[in-house]
Amino acid sequence: MAAATTDVVNLILDDHRRFEALFAELRDTTSDRAAVRAELADLLVAHAEAEEEAVYPQLEAKNASTKHDVAHGEREHSQGNAALLVLLEIEDSSSDEFEDALEALFEAITHHVNEEELTLLNDARTSLRARDRATIGRAFAAARKRRLKGHPGAVEHVREIQNRVGLGELDTASLRFLAAARGIEGRATMTKQQLLQTLAG
Template structure:
């Protein structure tokens, strides 16, 4: 994945760190659509970054912002539901054989739609309040903790098809995805 090195910051303001990843997602989505790009490499990088990013948010950021009353439980749960929806669409993207099929193209558009919706809402309802209502000290500590968790997941090689399948299964079991859509192959 030399062409798609994922930055591994170790500290910073959590709001800026998350927004930096959001811009990287946009770049990777452009590559996933570009027929002249190494789409398979872009798909792997996108999957790894998406899983590491969202899992670190759910473990390190959302609960602490909620405990400090920067966001409420509804915002935390909605963010987790949107991560689950992105994971489900990511699974379809990873299941597409090759990168030159209609299934691949459709999967890119569906994951892009889900992710861009989430990014817009997260920046508005979670990051904006964090920027104005969380102390600089808290934002810096969250930055270190999020980076540490995210980087550990990246080092462990998160984002494989099997790992995303397990996450989607977990998301169904936790009620983050509607059960009427659950795949029948269990």
């Protein structure tokens, strides 16, 4: 049986629980919100990039996940990055704008975490042998560690990720989410093209 520290499912779950703790700290107005936001941003970006490099392709290759679930997970990472960018661009951490952006990011990450735990991670736990989960876990941990050596959650890097993905790659629901995070009125009735024009403007 794989050790808890190398099983990819356990490693990802550990990060998910850390996200929850950091969100709780960020909601505390007496905390050092700038430091907590930076730590959360670094972990979110390193975690997502390591999953996309070392975990998702392996789950798909070993038939432990479907192409649809992997694509959905990647799309939700893009939504999370979009919401994270909005939060990172707000300087005043005591503002209502910060609180709204924090809630939008919390909702995006919580939704993704819940879905990932119910689909990808549950499938990995039941479909893969412990040895395979440990091998994937070591690759995930190495990719994550490599990214955390830099400052992956820096606003410039998150903006670069968002530009690389491009707004046009996001589906309508993701664009509406990004519009909500930016406080754009009338987003619920906008078409994808209208959302793209408004967000790019």
